[in-house]
Amino acid sequence: xxxxxxxxxxxxxxxxxxxxxxxxxxxxxxxxxxxxxxxxxxxxxxxxxxxxxxxxxxxxxxxxxxxxxxxxxxxxxxxxxxxxxxxxxxxxxxxxxxxxxxxxxxxxxxxxxxxxxxxxxxxxxxxxxxxxxxxxxxxxxxxxxxxxxxxxxxxxxxxxxxxxxxxxxxxxxxxxxxxxxxxxxxxxxxxxxxxxxxxxxxxxxxxxxxxxxxxxxxxxxxxxxxxxxxxxxxxxxxxxxxxxxxxxxxxxxxxxxxxxxxxxxxxxxxxxxxxxxxxxxxxxxxxxxxxxxxxxxxxxxxxxxxxxxxxxxxxxxxxxxxxxxxxxxxxxxxxxxxxxxxxxxxxxxxxxxxxxxxxxxxxxxxxxxxxxxxxxxxxx
Amino acid sequence: xxxxxxxxxxxxxxxxxxxxxxxxxxxxxxxxxxxxxxxxxxxxxxxxxxxxxxxxxxxxxxxxxxxxxxxxxxxxxxxxxxxxxxxxxxxxxxxxxxxxxxxxxxxxxxxxxxxxxxxxxxxxxxxxxxxxxxxxxxxxxxxxxxxxxxxxxxxxxxxxxxxxxxxxxxxxxxxxxxxxxxxxxxxxxxxxxxxxxxxxxxxxxxxxxxxxxxxxxxxxxxxxxxxxxxxxxxxxxxxxxxxxxxxxxxxxxxxxxxxxxxxxxxxxxxxxxxxxxxxxxxxxxxxxxxxxxxxxxxxxxxxxxxxxxxxxxxxxxxxxxxxxxxxxxxxxxxxxxxxxxxxxxxxxxxxxxxxxxxxxxxxxxxxxxxxxxxxxxxxxxxxxxxxxxxxxxxxxxxxxxx
Numbered sequence: 001x002x003x004x005x006x007x008x009x010x011x012x013x014x015x016x017x018x019x020x021x022x023x024x025x026x027x028x029x030x031x032x033x034x035x036x037x038x039x040x041x042x043x044x045x046x047x048x049x050x051x052x053x054x055x056x057x058x059x060x061x062x063x064x065x066x067x068x069x070x071x072x073x074x075x076x077x078x079x080x081x082x083x084x085x086x087x088x089x090x091x092x093x094x095x096x097x098x099x100x101x102x103x104x105x106x107x108x109x110x111x112x113x114x115x116x117x118x119x120x121x122x123x124x125x126x127x128x129x130x131x132x133x134x135x136x137x138x139x140x141x142x143x144x145x146x147x148x149x150x151x152x153x154x155x156x157x158x159x160x161x162x163x164x165x166x167x168x169x170x171x172x173x174x175x176x177x178x179x180x181x182x183x184x185x186x187x188x189x190x191x192x193x194x195x196x197x198x199x200x201x202x203x204x205x206x207x208x209x210x211x212x213x214x215x216x217x218x219x220x221x222x223x224x225x226x227x228x229x230x231x232x233x234x235x236x237x238x239x240x241x242x243x244x245x246x247x248x249x250x251x252x253x254x255x256x257x258x259x260x261x262x263x264x265x266x267x268x269x270x271x272x273x274x275x276x277x278x279x280x281x282x283x284x285x286x287x288x289x290x291x292x293x294x295x296x297x298x299x300x301x302x303x304x305x306x307x308x309x310x311x312x313x314x315x316x317x318x319x320x321x322x323x324x325x326x327x328x329x330x331x332x333x334x335x336x337x338x339x340x341x342x343x344x345x346x347x348x349x350x351x352x353x354x355x356x357x358x359x360x361x362x363x364x365x366x367x368x369x370x371x372x373x374x375x376x377x378x379x380x
Numbered sequence: 381x382x383x384x385x386x387x388x389x390x391x392x393x394x395x396x397x398x399x400x401x402x403x404x405x406x407x408x409x410x411x412x413x414x415x416x417x418x419x420x421x422x423x424x425x426x427x428x429x430x431x432x433x434x435x436x437x438x439x440x441x442x443x444x445x446x447x448x449x450x451x452x453x454x455x456x457x458x459x460x461x462x463x464x465x466x467x468x469x470x471x472x473x474x475x476x477x478x479x480x481x482x483x484x485x486x487x488x489x490x491x492x493x494x495x496x497x498x499x500x501x502x503x504x505x506x507x508x509x510x511x512x513x514x515x516x517x518x519x520x521x522x523x524x525x526x527x528x529x530x531x532x533x534x535x536x537x538x539x540x541x542x543x544x545x546x547x548x549x550x551x552x553x554x555x556x557x558x559x560x561x562x563x564x565x566x567x568x569x570x571x572x573x574x575x576x577x578x579x580x581x582x583x584x585x586x587x588x589x590x591x592x593x594x595x596x597x598x599x600x601x602x603x604x605x606x607x608x609x610x611x612x613x614x615x616x617x618x619x620x621x622x623x624x625x626x627x628x629x630x631x632x633x634x635x636x637x638x639x640x641x642x643x644x645x646x647x648x649x650x651x652x653x654x655x656x657x658x659x660x661x662x663x664x665x666x667x668x669x670x671x672x673x674x675x676x677x678x679x680x681x682x683x684x685x686x687x688x689x690x691x692x693x694x695x696x697x698x699x700x701x702x703x704x705x706x707x708x709x710x711x712x713x714x715x716x717x718x719x720x721x722x723x724x725x726x727x728x729x730x731x732x733x734x735x736x737x738x739x740x741x742x743x744x745x746x747x748x749x750x751x752x753x754x755x756x757x758x759x760x761x762x763x764x765x766x767x768x769x770x771x772x773x774x775x776x777x778x779x780x781x782x
Contacts, residue, residue: 019781039600044778051782061717189483247782 002315002360006201007149007178007293007351013203013248020205020244031237032228041239048239048246055249058187058212064232065242068209069177070100071222072196073143075211075233076173077104079219080141080194081113087169088138094118094126095336096153097145101175102332105143123285124153124337128160139170146179150320150333150349152284152293154183161190171217177201180249181256181354182263183290193217197249199241203353204248208241255354263354264291266361270350273365279372283334283347292352295334301375303348309371315364317350385474385481386442386460386545391433391449394456394552402558407433410454410555413617417448446548451614453581454558455550459533463540466499471506471541472513475532478545479514479521485546487524488514492534499536506534554583556617561585562695563658564667565650566605566621568723571669571698573608573715574706578697579667580615587661588612588619589654591626601723609769611715618770624653625763629756636750643735644744645751647677647686652753653760655690660761665693671706672699676735685739 003011023044029037031045046060053060066072081091093105095117109115116134118126126144135142142164144155157174164172173194176185181202187195194217199208213219213232225234274280274296283295298306303319310317320331334344391414393407411428418424418435424445425436437445442460449458462478464470479485492506501509510532511523533544564576566588576586590605606621613619629649633642654666670678677686687694698706710716 022781034598034600036599039598039603042600043603044781047778048782059714243781250782 002356002364004350004352004356004364005316005318006353006356007349008318009200009206010203010353011355012200012205012244013251015251016204016244016248019247020240023240023243027239027243031239032226044243045237045239048242052210052246052249055246055253056187056212059215061230062212062215064211064213064229065237066196066209066211066233067207067238068200069098069175069196069198072177072198072209072211073098073100073173073175074104075219075222076194076196076213077101077141077143078108078222079232080171080173080217081108082220083218084140084171085113088136088140090114090116090136090139092116092118092131092134092139092142094120094144094155096120096124096148096150096333097143098149098175098177101143101145120153120336122338123288124148124151124333125285125288126155126160128156128163131160132163135167135170137169139167141171141173143173143175145175145177146185147176147183147290147293148333149178149293150331150347151295151337152178152290154179154288154290156288157185157192158190161192165191178290178293181252182260182292187212187214199245199248202248202252203355204245205241208238208245210245252354259354260291262358263352263356266352266356266358267291267294269358269361270294270365273369277369277372279376281343283337283339294350295347296350297343297347298372299346300379301346301372303346305375305379306348306371309375310367313367313371315367317348319348385477386462387437388461388463388542389435389437389442389445389449390459390461390544391435391455391550392457392459393432393454394550406454406555406558409557410452413452413454413555413557414449417452418445421445449550450548451551452555453551453553453583453615454555456552457550458548460545460547461542462545463542466496466536466539466541468501468506468509471534471536471543472510474543475510475534476514476517478532478543479518479530482530482546485521485529487522487528488530488532489523489525489528490514490532490534492536494536496536496538506536510534551581551615553581556580556583556615557585559583559585560665561587561661561663562665562667563622563654563661563663564588565654565669566590566608567669568601568605568608568719569669570710570716570719571671571674571706573612573669573719574709574713575667575669575695575697576612577615577709577713577715579695580612580617584667585617586612586619586667587663588621589624589657590621591624591650591653593627593630594625596627596630597724600721604718604721604723606767606769607718608715609767611713611718613769615713618768621767621769622657623765623767624657624760626650626760629653629760632751632756637747639732640734640736641739641744641747642732643677644682644685644739645748647682648689648744648748649753649756651686651689651694653757655692656757656761657764658692663692665695666690667695667697669698669706670696671701671703674703676737679737681738681740682736685741685744688741688744 027041027044029041031042049060049063052063091113105115118130120126147154171193174192176195177198179185180197193214195212197210200206219232221232223234228234274282279299281297330341330344334347411433415426421440423438423440427434446458449455464474490507490510492503494503530546535542559582562579562584564586566572588609592602609619609621633646637645673679
């Protein structure tokens with residue numbers, strides 16, 4: 001099997017699953033129970049939080065464990081909007097967000113908030129000048145995706161963050177779900193106030209994630225209930241998931257430290273091969289893009305057909321984002337980049353992980369080219 | 381973002397430079413602590429000299445290393461430095477690079493020193509050349525010779541030139557382990573860890589004493605104290621923790637002593653036990669987190685009555701601090717969040733409704749005639765459990781899972 005749909009989800013590390021299993025079995029008590037068994041679970045939770053904080057260069061109290069990217073984005077966006085609505089009701093995001101962010105903003109728009117959707121250029125990047133123009137006295141939140149999940153464009157977060165540091169009233173949320181382990185992000189230096197991460201994108205279990213909330217930022221919780229997670233998220237903690245995610249995060253960041261350049265090489269190898277083929281239009285920009293996502297349209301071949309053709313040889317890629325691939329129609333993100341609708345509708349996404357090897361990519365390219373030629377002869 | 385432009389971090393000692401013949405011992409201790417704390421960075425090369433310790437970074441992030449160093453007592457300043465050939469163009473290029481990489485620098489000055497007199501550009505001239513180069517290649521940065529954001533030091537030496545970036549202020553104080561041993565009474569509250577921190581600052585080695593009253597206080601209260609001791613260990617030295625079984629003492633006091641004196645007598649018992657332990661551990665003093673007048677046990681009358689039972693110096697670094705000042709330090713040294721975990725400790729569990737704020741020695745002694753003091757102390761001492769912080773056996777299992 002050659003699995004190249006890592007932006008949809010990744011295969012869990014065996015070590016993370018082992019942790020999941022052991023913690024489920026031996027740390028099953030509720031961390032809030034006052035007996036010794038609960039104490040052990042509490043210790044496990046505390047140590048997981050400390051390790052996650054160390055890995056991200058923040059304080060343990062700034063980590064809130066969630067169920068994943070969708071919850072993280074919703075909690076950050078709605079939590080800030082509800083908590084700071086006295087200060088202002090203007091919020092800003094971009095046109096190329098993941099559905100979890102985009103639809104959270106739509107919902108807030110219906111609830112009376114005023115939303116500015118920043119446009120992007122043909123590379124999928126927002127422009128700091130546009131943001132400066134959009135920012136007002138009553139702007140309480142800006143939410144931007146670090147690495148776009150469909151084309152891999154990296155946003156200029158450092159520039160934005162540094163400018164935002166001077167606009168004290170506006171909080172800065174970053175959707176880092178695709179970026180973690182692939183494109184470094186310095187939360188403190190970039191002045192980021194909230195940051196969403198999802199466990200299953202870096203070989204952790206599904207249903208896990210965390211939200212970084214800078215000390216001093218107040219969030220209105222989405223779930224009412226107990227006082228878990230510093231009152232930000234009620235509900236008994238998913239301790240096996242949390243521990244396994246933190247383990248995966250450590251392994252992933254350590255691997256990334258050593259092998260990120262290898263991943264870049266794999267991507268470049270694919271790009272170079274694609275560039276020689278006149279039937280392909282590469283949507284992923286050469287500059288400012290993540291090392292693991294390539295979005296490409298094959299002229300005259302429907303994306304869905306190619307996905308299934310590759311599947312016959314046990315190779316897995318996707319049409320746009322998994323979260324919206326069943327909606328049909330052209331991708332909102334590609335359209336926002338000014339890509340014509342018929343081109344956008346036929347795009348496929350190839351997404352790598354640090355686990356992919358050079359041999360896999362060679363084999364993939366071989367079969368990919370073969371399949372295109374076959375399909376072209378049938379369809380043309 | 382990891383910035384790799386620097387080659388060295390130079391540690392300067394500050395107050396320690398004044399200590400005459402003892403200096404060698406101080407530097408030796410500091411060097412030991414620095415090596416211990418920097419063990420997570422395997423590429424570093426650490427060298428100690430008479431006036432400084434220099435650390436060759438070999439690719440490690442200077443920010444991360446500096447952050448560890450800023451917590452170690454006995455360090456006055458930490459200067460990142462890079463080396464460059466004795467060549468004016470290279471010096472210009474690197475000086476500019478440093479300015480561009482330092483955030484929040486609006487003003488600067490150049491302080492060039494030409495130790496190598498064969499270098500063709502004189503110090504003063506070097507100041508002008510480098511200043512001019514930076515001014516023409518940057519925007520919004522100006523020279524301020526009196527209060528610059530960055531004093532860019534350049535040292536031309538025989539074989540290389542060193543350029544220094546923005547310095548970090550160290551924690552000051554004296555290296556831990558140079559001043560002798562103190563037994564710190566560590567309750568688990570907000571104050572005592574801060575007292576421990578301030579004692580460490582003056583170079584003492586700390587061993588913590590905690591009174592544990594199972595089943596009235598539980599393992600999580602105990603874990604809290606272990607976590608606090610571990611935090612204190614960040615500031616240098618090894619911290620040992622002695623856990624004293626205190627249940628029987630408290631029960632005896634509850635049964636035999638008048639309620640309004642129970643707190644005073646409990647403190648006297650703690651003091652006696654700590655003194656005994658200090659004798660065993662060769663400690664020269666007892667440290668507490670007391671702040672004058674903060675609570676009933678810390679009024680001058682209480683201190684006078686409680687202090688009667690020991691002849692050792694009782695060090696109270698928080699004596700004149702307000703709660704708010706203490707909390708600010710606790711936050712800074714990251715013990716606050718641990719201290720506020722809501723578990724019962726031995727002081728709250730049998731707390732009388734109205735403890736005496738003006739006890740006196742005469743009454744205390746009168747009441748204590750009815751208490752088997754020596755037996756209770758002996759029993760407590762014989763049950764002491766000593767934990768070496770950092771060698772957590774029960775925690776290793778969790779470590780493996782993460």
